[in-house]
Amino acid sequence: MKPFLSLLFFVSAFAFNGFSQDPTSSPVAYMNAIDNAQKDMDQKYMAYMSAAAHGRRARKLEKMRKGVLESITNSRYAIINIPFYKGDNSLRQSCIDYVALCYNVFNDDYGKIVNTEEIAEQSFDGMQAYILLQEKTNEKIKEASGKIHDAEKAFAGKYNVNLVEGSTELGEKMAIASKLNHYRNQLYLIFFKCNWQDNQMTDAMNKKKVNDVEQSRGSVIRYANEGMLALDSLKFFMGDATLANACKQMLQYYKKTAENDIPKLTDFYLKQENFDKLKKAFEAKSASARTKEDVDAYNKGVKEINAAVNDFNQTNNKVNKERTQALNDWEKAEKEFADTHMPRYR
Numbered sequence: 001m002k003p004f005l006s007l008l009f010f011v012s013a014f015a016f017n018g019f020s021q022d023p024t025s026s027p028v029a030y031m032n033a034i035d036n037a038q039k040d041m042d043q044k045y046m047a048y049m050s051a052a053a054h055g056r057r058a059r060k061l062e063k064m065r066k067g068v069l070e071s072i073t074n075s076r077y078a079i080i081n082i083p084f085y086k087g088d089n090s091l092r093q094s095c096i097d098y099v100a101l102c103y104n105v106f107n108d109d110y111g112k113i114v115n116t117e118e119i120a121e122q123s124f125d126g127m128q129a130y131i132l133l134q135e136k137t138n139e140k141i142k143e144a145s146g147k148i149h150d151a152e153k154a155f156a157g158k159y160n161v162n163l164v165e166g167s168t169e170l171g172e173k174m175a176i177a178s179k180l181n182h183y184r185n186q187l188y189l190i191f192f193k194c195n196w197q198d199n200q201m202t203d204a205m206n207k208k209k210v211n212d213v214e215q216s217r218g219s220v221i222r223y224a225n226e227g228m229l230a231l232d233s234l235k236f237f238m239g240d241a242t243l244a245n246a247c248k249q250m251l252q253y254y255k256k257t258a259e260n261d262i263p264k265l266t267d268f269y270l271k272q273e274n275f276d277k278l279k280k281a282f283e284a285k286s287a288s289a290r291t292k293e294d295v296d297a298y299n300k301g302v303k304e305i306n307a308a309v310n311d312f313n314q315t316n317n318k319v320n321k322e323r324t325q326a327l328n329d330w331e332k333a334e335k336e337f338a339d340t341h342m343p344r345y346r
Contacts, residue, residue, distance in 0.1 A: 023082050027159035030085045031152065034095050037078035041099070044071040049177050050342060065110065072103045088158075094151035101144045109137045124193050131185050138178065180341050183237045184334070187247045190227040191330065194254045197321075201262065210266050217258045219220055224255035237341065246333030254328040261319050268312040275305040 023033035048064045076099045082092055113133055120130035156163045201216035231248050282290070282298045 024085055025084065027155070027161050030082075031091070031161065033082050034079060034091060037096070038075050038081065038099070038105065041068070041071045041075040041102070044068045046173060046177070049181075062114065065106065065114070069103060069106055072106065072247075075099050076103070080266060084255065085159075088119040088155075091151050094148055102141065105137055105140060109133075109140070113137070124196050127192050127196075128189060131189060134185070135182070137184075147332075177342055180237065180338075184243070184337070186234065187231075187243055190230055191247050191250055194220060194223040194227055194251055198254050201258070205262070205265060208269050210269055212265050217262050220254050220258040224251040227251045240337070240340070243333055243337040246330050246337075249273050250326055250330050253322060257319055257322070261315055263292070264315045265312060265319075268308050271305060271308045275301050284307045 023030045044064075045068050048061060048068050051061055051064060070227055076096060079095050079099060084092065113130070116126075116130050118131070120126045122237055134272060153163065155161070175302035197216055197219045201213055201220055228248055228251050231244050231251075234244060278298060278301045282294060285294065
């Protein structure tokens with residue numbers, strides 16, 4: 001499982017009428033020229049975001065990221081080649097500064113995101129910091145795009161251009177994508193916290209560290225309860241509750257397993273420990289020194305431990321089968337949710 005990439009480039013919220021090959025022929029043509037210079041950058045980024053949203057890890061998208069960086073550079077050169085409008089460089093310079101910031105963010109900040117992807121999965125704090133890094137990076141882009149929006153309005157006001165509030169298909173998709181990934185990351189953190197603790201519990205179980213299992217078991221139950229409360233207060237995305245319901249089902253599985261099944265497994269380890277002591281004491285006596293009570297107690301112990309082994313294997317197989325099914329259902333729900341709300345973009 002993985003969190004979801006959540007960066008958003010600026011797409012003009014205004015519609016401009018008319019077009020001229022000479023960008024200085026009118027203020028509308030000038031604004032169109034600058035807007036067109038950023039289109040390839042936005043489209044390349046949207047393709048990257050779409051691939052990431054449909055489950056491809058950031059590290060495996062490095063070729064696409066480099067393609068986005070190249071398109072950002074090309075957009076910057078295209079804007080630089082646009083002359084001043086009647087000596088006015090305000091809008092042009094604002095866009096150059098914005099595109100330069102996009103490059104720095106996607107090259108430096110996003111490089112950190114790629115490099116910390118694997119480390120993030122090693123702890124909940126690491127995953128939380130990883131997602132926070134994405135959120136802060138997204139805020140940096142949004143703040144910069146707001147300045148471009150203001151620069152366009154100021155330019156239009158200066159030259160009496162009547163701006164029509166609107167949006168492009170690409171702009172709408174990118175806005176939805178940003179909100180979608182933010183929503184999914186909220187759910188993912190709820191899932192990951194419980195999932196990570198369940199993995200710690202499983203690791204302790206495999207090492208037969210009963211005290212560690214008990215500590216993790218209590219944490220799993222607590223995180224599951226906290227997560228379900230958080231889900232109850234979280235608004236569904238565009239009225240779609242499927243992913244939230246899938247997350248709740250995962251938490252219910254973790255809670256049920258920790259409350260009902262894990263105690264049965266740890267109980268086996270205690271029985272095994274007691275039997276090992278009985279066996280060691282029994283074998284320490286010579287055959288001639290063993291009493292009938294010794295033999296009866298040992299035989300009873302053998303019968304009980306054999307029954308305990310069968311119960312352990314059945315419970316363990318049940319837990320593993322249910323865990324696999326629950327995780328498969330969660331991943332299927334996440335994929336279908338992404339396919340529903342995030343069309344693939346190339």
